[in-house]
Amino acid sequence: MRRVRRDWHWDTPRPRTWPEQGAVVPAPPTDLGWARVEPVRSIRYLIQRVLLLPFTExxxxxxxxxxxxxxxxxxxxxxxxxxxxxxxxxxxxHSLTDTARDRTVVAAAADYWFKHPILGNIVSLFLNTFPFSRTGGAQAQLHSSSQLLKSGWNLVLFPEGSRSPDGRIQEFKPGVGHLAKETGTPVVPMHIRGAYQVMPRGQKLPLPGPVRVRIGKPMTVQAAEGSREFTARVEKAVRTLAAEKRQPDIQGTWVERWKASKPRELRYESEN
Known part of the structure; x- marks a missing residue:
């Protein structure tokens, strides 16, 4: 228990992240803006630190x-x-830093998670979700998502629109490209391997198993690129992350290993 407490730093205060004026999001009430103000943010930080992250680990x-x-x-x-x-x-x-996690909102299917208000409020408290329609209202959805981004929040989107029935990557819908193009927001591709085996459709509770989350280089929409073209490029990046070979362990002295493990300089893809 002492080791777990030390590893997860339960007593660490919530990080003060990007400009706090973004704490109150000018979004419609249906987007559950209450989940992004204090003291709810600090309560969620504690819930994630004490329950969600240790359970996932x-x-x-x-x-x-x-x-x-x-x-x-x-x-x-x-x-x-x-x-x-x-x-x-x-x-x-789990894969994000404390700073990024504290400023991240997750798009959740409105027809699934928010069909019952109690369930919608619970997942919003735990995960900072907002309802994302899969059936229409694209313009209103774009406005709500844009407001969140402009207020300093990261968004987690699943461009496939729903869970894969067989674990394989499905075709991406163009919404992610349209949102990125309209707001000028970089997109960070991510690939999750093993989650389907841990908790596929119909599975109520997760099973133990190996999981890998791979995060890719941030991407930006190029000047002459359409939203559908950019969406296709994001999908390709996610598929590439899925196919990349595992990186070999770093060898050498501790100094050489430390130098090799230093983060690379952050550059957006369009800057090449």
């Missing part, structure tokens, strides 16, 4: 690759990941 021991891309983010981004399990959200939050 204990069940699947997720391996995180590419966290350096998150560590140096200085502006809001869209995290775009494949979706095969209800465990995906907790795995993504």
């Amino acid at each position: 204990a069940m699947v021991h997720p391996k995180i690759e590419g966290r350096e891309w998150v560590r140096e983010l200085a502006r809001p981004v869209i995290f775009a990941a494949n979706h095969s399990s209800h465990a995906d959200t907790s795995l993504i939050l």
Whole structure:
């Protein structure tokens, strides 16, 4: 218990992250803005530190690759990941730094998670979710998402629209590209491997098993690129993360290993 407490720093205060004027989001009441103000944010930080993150670590021991891309983010981004399990959200939050996690909102299917107000309020308290329609109202959805980004929040989106029925990546819907193009927000591709085996559709509770979360290089929409073209490029980036070979362990003296493990300089893809 002492080791777990030391590792997770339960007594660590919630980090003061990007400009606190973004704490109150000018979003419609249906977007559950109450979940993004104090003291709710501090309560959620405690819940995640005491319950969600230790439980995720204990069940699947997720391996995180590419966290350096998150560590140096200085502006809001869209995290775009494949979706095969209800465990995906907790795995993504587990993979983020404290600073990024504290400023991250998760898009959740309005027709599933918010059909019953009590359930919607619970998941919003635990995960900082907002209802995302899968059936229409694209313009209103774009406005709400844009307001969150402009207020300094990261967004977690699952561009496939729903959980994969077989664990394989499905075609991405163009919404992520449209939102990125309209707001000029970078997109960070992510791939989660193993979540389908841990908690596929129909599975009520997660099973132990190996999981890997791989985070890619932030991407920005190029000047002459359409939203559908950019969406296709994001999908390709996620598929590439899924196919990349595992990085070999760093060898050498502790000094050489330390130098090799230093985060790379953060550059957005369009700057190449």
